[in-house]
Amino acid sequence: MGPDRPHDRFPVREFRAWFFDAFDRYGIIILAGFLAVYPALFAGLNQSIRLAEDADWEGLAEALATLRGFVPSTPLMIQILIYAYFGIAFNILLGNAGMISLGHSAFFGVGGYTVGLMHSWFKPDTGVPRWMTDTFVRLPLEISLISALVVSALVALAIGKLASAKRGVYFAMLTLALSQVFYYAAQTFDTITGGTDGRGGLANMRLGSLDLRVGIMDATVTYYFIFIVAGIATALIWQILRSPFGQVLRAVRENETRARNCGYDTNRVRLCAFILSGTFSGLAGALAIIYGESVPIENIHFVTSGQVVIITLFGGAGTFLGPAVGSFIYWYLRQLMSTEFVKYLAIFQYWEMWVGGIFILIVLFVPAGILGAIHNWTMEFRLRRALELGGRRDEAGRGVTVPQDVPAATRRQDTDARS
């Protein structure tokens, strides 16, 4: 190294600067592109195994089959996608408005039940008016997804009205209690919800406008359907969070008293955030039942709320895509432990214990979450680089003032409003 021989080595720092910028700018596009071709990649792997078997290359076939055990299957990716989106919807509250809801299973479950009930009710001879069943036969999934949005918005309004006026732990406890009301309701009215068996028999769900069948028989189609719907919803959330309203959310998170003093009706802002988050979560719940073709009662149980909290904190509540990273880690590890690791060590069948252990480690040592830590690391790197490029620390030594001729990407220095 040394300033005297600057060209001797590979320019590590330049490369890192370039990499971080690319990660910031194109990360989301690369991720979306990867997700868009994923089923093809997985199908390609399956195809290669078959070809290798046909050609009697046993060694290769075996190696590829072992590899397949470590690659998430398309159904697992469906689960990962849904929870990634669910986490992002949940994070409108946790990461942005600073509200810790422990009741998001209510929306997730209600969204699922709405779709489930529509598909068992809106059939001829169930007492539903003819024009309704006729419309439904033509556009079943479209109508039930929209209904899920409406119903979960109403549930969010009801829970939000009661809970969002409270703060901190009281808010968390109220959302938990109110969501459990829905769980017990689902358990009690088992003629409608199927009780602990879940609401099954949802075969033949179709997207009427495209005449597409989705469900357990068509993993790839289901994957793409969920990818597109969740993708659009995620884009909407992203827009909301970068809007003036998103900025108000962060102001309320940072200092509610000050926000109110600035003239914001913080109670209404909190309620509005809650309804938004609940509605988007309801859509996640509706998407979650499509592949399995049934609504398990676990979807409305508290455990689901816990899962989404864990997923969000895994990835980092301070970042937009953190929950997506968290969802991948959570489901992938869970799958890996219960199908692959368990072959070597029986104790891995208790995957909850291991995931719990990892969760503790992350909370203790990487409190910003995986993506949050990467983000902070990027920021620190930029700060150091800004110093190298001629920025100077201010007297208090807390920040860096950077001259205007430094490249724009590096000039972003220590300003991170999100983490």
Next chain:
Amino acid sequence: MPVLEARRLSKHFGGLIAVNRVDYRVEPGELRSIIGPNGAGKTTFFNMIAGDLPATSGQVIFKGQDVTKLSTFQRSHKGLGRTYQITNIFPRLTVLENVRIAAQSRKTTFNMWTAVPRHRELLDKAEEIVERIRLADKRHHLAGTLAHGEQRYLEIGITLATDPELLLLDEPTAGMSPEESRQTAEFIRTLANPLTVVLVEHDMEIVMGISDRITVLHNGEVLAEGTVDEIRADTDVRRVYLRD
């Protein structure tokens, strides 16, 4: 017409009477101060005017309108802005964002379909205020990393961004060095007229230097009110302060 008027304003905390039937009038463009020993009810009185605490009895009239029943954010929209004794900012937003978000409250709360950078006029206004509170070269620093005195200025900047007509400053020089305090006093002087400013202060020197009129609170009641010279000469005030 007075900008602000308190009519027989009282606050009881259980059996404790923190503020007892205080009558108070502020004319437009005035720089007024409220002083008094610890526990005199200064901050409580302030909180009732700004809406942070509901009054037990009495009225707060702002620009001829009864605002006693209005909440803080509604009063903010009427033109009442305040700062706190303990610095109250958005620590993990940048200096510029702190001011920008305050300016935004005059425009929109629930706008979800545009991007923040699109609202150029808010950013311009924030830049102008950041310039005014002398934090321009730290505009991109996180507010929580600023020095104490700078945070106090930022809080005033946040309040200014909401276009207040009446500025309520609760001990703006708290925790500042004598030199900083003197500078801050001058700065506050420049704010008064067209704005109306009411400040609560502990530091007698600051108050004496810049105020048009001073009100002395003692045990929740108005002990004396008058110009700087009148207050200096007041025997009651001297007795209270000497004993303190």
